[in-house]
Amino acid sequence: MSAFTLHIVTPEREAFAGQVQRLSVRTTEGDIGVLHGHTNLVSTIGVGPVKLVLEDGQQRLGAVSGGFISVTKEKTTLVADTLEWKDEIDIERAKKSAERTRNALKEPSDDREQKRLEWKLKKALNRIRIAQSE
């Protein structure tokens, strides 16, 4: 299978740069898969998994949230607000954060706060799910 160039950046670092066979990621509209020769696409990233299949067939799984993806003929760029690869996730921290956010969600101060907390909870649950997946 032919490969394409992928760049993944977050504010903290360049999380990935290189050739991949396949990228699947969750957008706000649902999961999408990108293979070589995909049509030009711009979409927004939700909270969910990101999966790469590298050139040698190895897989990499991570938790992503926020940002956008741009697919062009030359390269694919994923600009994420946060991204951790599976082995980087601090599962204890995610669990604690989920717990705290759940408690705070019982009495949110206003709509905006509620939205923020819901987003945070989603992120924490996403991390836990990915860290525990096979």
Added chain:
Amino acid sequence: MAGTGMKDIKRRIKSVESTMQITKAMELVASSKLRRAKERAENTRPYFETIYQTMVEIADNTKDFSSPYIQHTPGLKKLFICIAGDRGLAGGYNANVNRLASSMMQGISPKVISIGKKANEYFAKRPVELLGQYYSMAEEIKLQDTREITDMVLDLYNKGEIDEVHIVYTNFVSPLVQEAASLKVLPLDFSSGKGANHSMTLYEPSPQVVFDAIIPSYLSGVIYGAITESYAAEQAARRIAMENASDNAQEMIEDLSLRYNRARQSAITQELTEIVAGAEALK
């Protein structure tokens, strides 16, 4: 007399020495902070370059809809986001960036969001409308911390209360060179010249929605980047300023020691002359 002169010089040497201890300590603190700040600024840079580049490509490929973020109306109601340091003693760092900001504001009365105590103090005394003041956020800043500013800016922009947004910050060129710089962030003014590159692009769910969703990411990304750059520049500027201060103190100490020794020598010579003259008179 020579004796009192010696005492004065001794006291000055002591005071310069204690100043030098402080500048030396500050230099060490700044250089260790600089190391971390530099690393962070360098890690963040690919993000900005990519986010900006991608925005350019998207705007280039997008001729089939218009967005308030791209349309250019001549900017009259400008907003400046000014980033300076929280502390002084960093050479010309704070002065340079504040000067650049106020030169851009000449003749208009803009709205300002200031970040860093030194910017807050500076703009509090100027004829500008201060919308927000932030401080001590640069050292441990996270992307979420810029969201508050982003929300405020976009809210004003969409209400039409502002129509142009500039960031004034300091570019960390190298540990020895920092440059005050400004960046127009809104409206997007992309003129890369390759407008012919109009290929079919799929937007999900729709161009409008996608664009409106990535603008906040773009804006907070740029603010975040400007703050990390500025912070690294601040530490670098402070390190150089303190290094120079320590060098000057060292030079002063050497100079004063020489004068002290001379004064001491001349006091001894004088005493000897007096003794010899006294002995001579007794003969």
